[in-house]
Amino acid sequence: MVTDQKNKINKSDIHEHNHPSVITYFKVAMALILLTALEIVVFYFDWLRYGIIPVMAVLSIGKFAIVVMYYMHLKFDSKLFTYLFMAGLILAMVVILCLMALFGWFK
């Protein structure tokens, strides 16, 4: 079913020796759970007021980053993948921030 062509994979594609072990994946998952729990706890700290924005941003970006680095292997793979993805990601953030500025979010 899956074809011959697809079977011919370049050696460089199999990085299992580079890839982290199952234990590492599990640790990452624990970190993700911890960060999510922190998010939910912080969510009930009403006294943070606007301070919640940086706190939440740090926590979410942390989760985002470790998923991308470990689960999506960007930390171990070719830098090219990082560049291609980051081009879209950074531009996406710039566009959202520009739009928020234009619609008076930071006044």
Place this chain on the structure above:
Amino acid sequence: MTTIPLKLPFKINLSRPVNPTGIWDWITTTDHKKIGVLYGVTAFLMFITGGIEALLIRTQLAGPEMKIIAPEVYNQLFTMHATTMIFLGVMPLSAAFFNYIIPLQIGARDVAFPRLNAFSYWTFLFGALIMKSSWFLGGSPNAGWFGYAPITTTTFNAGHGIDFWVVGLQVLGVASLAASFNFIVTIINMRAPGMSFMRLPLFTWMTFITAILLVLAFPVITVALIELMLDRTFDFNFFNTSAGANPLLWQHLFWIFGHPEVYILILPAMGIVSEILPTFSKKPIFGYAAMVLAAAFIAFMGWLVWSHHMFTTGLGPIANSVFTITTMLIAVPTGVKMFNWIGTMWGGNIEFNTPTLFSVGFLSMFLIGGISGVMHSFSASDYQQQDTYFIVAHLHYVLFGGAIFGIFGGIYYWFPKITGRMYDEKMGKLNFWLMFIGQNLTFFPMHFIGMQGMPRRIFTYDANMGWAFWNGVETFSAYVIAFGVLFFMINMLKSWGNGPKAGDDPWDGRTLEWSISSPPPVYNFLDVPKVEALDDFWVKKQKGITKIKSKTKPKDIHLPQASYWPMLVALGLTIAAYGIIYNLVVCGLGIAMVLITVCAWSFEPVNEPDAH
């Protein structure tokens, strides 16, 4: 004919086309050259329909208070003219060059995903047909190619015209995205050994930058179109002003896409000119690295200027100042490119033929468009120019005098490679001069009447406004352009069949496509070339290294095989698109067809292991 039974959850047995002939060859082909020709011919036909729409517009405006075309039809005409020229004309004409030329320039036997390439073509064709079928199905879209909300909502536009526009553009977006994904990967991953990024021909570079711009810009317009589609079909509130929506949302999303789109239109033409000028000047391009950096900088800045299309929408002085400055900055890398082209010709031995005429025409016309662009980058004076014929003049200098001149130059330049025959030089020159004179007499007076207060998108004007004389001149000259294009068509048709044999390297070319026979064999390169320098072919010719006898036999080269699936997936998309307009059940069937055919596609090997 070998049959490959596909055991799938849903039991499909379709034999794979093996060495199909005639029309089935064209329908199932995955050869980038054939797809390139299909793209080019289809896009050119669309360009003609867009031209006819333009002539009708100009005819109505020939004099004051004319009543040749009804206002509603006029609005549909200018909407379709712009939509056609941008999405069905210039973009796919550029894509035709990407398809045909890029693998040849980087020394590849095909693109990275041949079937995706075929899919891109069929989606483009069907998208174009969806768009154009609106003329026969109750009227075309009538809100301008920019489709500013809320005039596109059902409250103000109940007919189906806008629906055709919404789904048509989405289908065309899928086509463009598929092609761009393909070319990004192809240019990254299919380069011949030694073809490093800084040895890529400039046309390949411009394609690469264009494709990156496109994959980042099209999602934005797709979201905007989906939002509008949800509004129109399911009564969402994105642009429903009575629910408190702000119509500027559309304008922002549209121009976040729309400004990079402008560079998507012009960068390929810049790339073509950057191939033609060194070839015929017999000189290397002046400042190769600067040319690449300038283009990259233009592409990057293209994301930070979009609100200059919206200076009059009340963004406030801070936003207007910021976007004025960023817009002005784009003039700098554009200037660098202009000077480098002049530097390329300097001291050269320039052949005076049709491709160079179009290229030099490109430089001089694009310069005018660029300067008028700087004029309205100043938001303070743009308050007077926004939505007047001054802008119409500017954009036609950039897109007609720029992009179209570049593309026509490219067609003449690569015609001998693609067909193996030489075009008629005299008729080519006649074509150029008619288009050049027509272009200037049509679009230059628009600067005057724009500053004299004539707004865009008006189907009539009063005699006492003083705009009548130049409008008459413009209409006359628009027909001169049409005659120029007519001579182009005659030239192409005549030369394709009966032109003198061109030979493999008629221009004493610099890049790899000239090192193979004309037209290129199906496998492109018998031996994948080893690249050692920028303009490798030229350098090797200078060193006296000519063709080496190859030991590879053509039959040993594995080529991507024909497939039905790309066309069938595109067909499914088309059915879904019509379903959105007329009947959601049909839409569901179309989506189901897409899912099934995509699965079948992914289970079909690129090459059958046992087939050659």
Place this chain on the structure above:
Amino acid sequence: MSDETTTGLNSRKILMWVFLGSDCMFFASLIGTYLIYKGMGASHPGPSDVFDIPTTSVSTFVLLMSSMSMVFAYAYLVRDNIKAFRIWMVSTIIMGATFLGFQIFEFSEFYFHDHLSPQTNLFGTTFYALTGTHGIHVTIGVVWLGIIFYSSLFRNSVSSKTNLDLDLAALYWHFVDIVWIVIFAVVYLFGTFRGFPS
């Protein structure tokens, strides 16, 4: 066609990353729309009228865990441990489907109980469009993983040699997960945080 590529990287994997970069812009436009319209139009029902953070926290947790399960499946496939691979695949698919179940529950709750439909107000419009698009992404992911699992079960055609097929699906799956991380923070948590001065 030669298997050798210029960069030595697999073309399909490059394609996947370019697609994910492009999809970032897709979600950016939707999130941008949501943020622009936040607080505009009729304010009720609004985020704090409809969201139930504990429920959504659970579904967020499920999606995060499905990502972990996904990497496990991949790790075992690479080591040719097909049995473990299948177990983790099933678990990933079930967790993905559970997330979708939560979303359907949530939508019907909002729709029938809180009377929030896409037609109600700008919040309804932007919320359903954003989370619905994400839900469609998850659905496609579940179907994709399902097809790979089917191939492994009935066609025995999945092995460490074909790990790239799974790798691509996994990349997509994790991407859908990280998009949810952003949506959860921006839409749910910021939407109902009571500390913002009103």
Place this chain on the structure above:
Amino acid sequence: MKKIISLSIVFLLIVSCGKDLPMSTFDTYGPIAEEQAFIFSIIFWAGMVVLVAVEAAIIYVYFKYRRRKNSNRKAAQFHGNTKLEILWTILPVVFLAIVSVPALSAIWNFATMPENPAVVVNVKGHQYWFEFQYPDLHVVTANELHIPVGKQVLINLDSNNVLHSFWIPKIAGKTDIIPNQTNQMWIQADHTGLYYGQCAEFCGESHALMRFRVIVDTDEDFAAWIDHQKTEAYVPNDPLEKEGYTIFMSPKAGCGGCHMIHGSKKAKGRIGPNLTHVGSRQHLAAGIMENTQDNLRQWIKDPGKIKPGNIMASQGAVYMDPNKALTDSEVIALASYLQSLK
């Protein structure tokens, strides 16, 4: 400043041959349009210098280095010149930095609204006409904007339908009219007279026919005009006008459902233009024709023919229902009544 502007007009005079150009952006009559034309003239002349120089370079190079027959000249082989390239990168930056100073200051000048405007006007964009409300003076009119000469006028722009754009080329550049977002601009006219305006943002089928006039009055004329606008509508005595009045107010024709005639009890609509003093206006149907008996009759007879897609033609009872259609004599009566509303 005027001199610089007029210099740039020289080039336009060549092409316009002294023709009357009622919407020319060079022929300015107010400080805003003047500053906009001044900014344009700066970039225009700067652009001309670049244009001529570079075009000359392109043509020179193309002809000078063309391939000649029977010549063995070889092309010079060089790849670039770093010094030159840096030079032609930095020169434009400096050039643009200089010209941007007046341009940026002008942006702030236009955006700073007058603190004590002489008049405030709320402009409402409709498909396809302009409504002018003077909130402080309690006057509502349509398509003909009266302002006092030499005074700052604050304009609030709003729409309850699609986008429009408010533009008086000789007095000020345009600002868009956007639903759910009230934009502001200010204008000032330094000479009395009649000026042309037009909607500049595509707004539908008859976008081209959405025009208006600005009448700049002396202070006395403006005050008199305001006083007159405040009065109630004329009540007709002439039999023909009276007949028109009866038709206008009749439920069968239903004109009053959309149109306001101040002082009458039956005409209280706010959808169409306020007709209280329609007879005193110089033009009809958003500035597309003179206000004459004949034009008015044509307009009342078939507004959809004169201005396709307008709401009166598509929703007015007398145009939708053939049984209610106006006879020629009714049209004549209506026209004479409306003309009497001076």
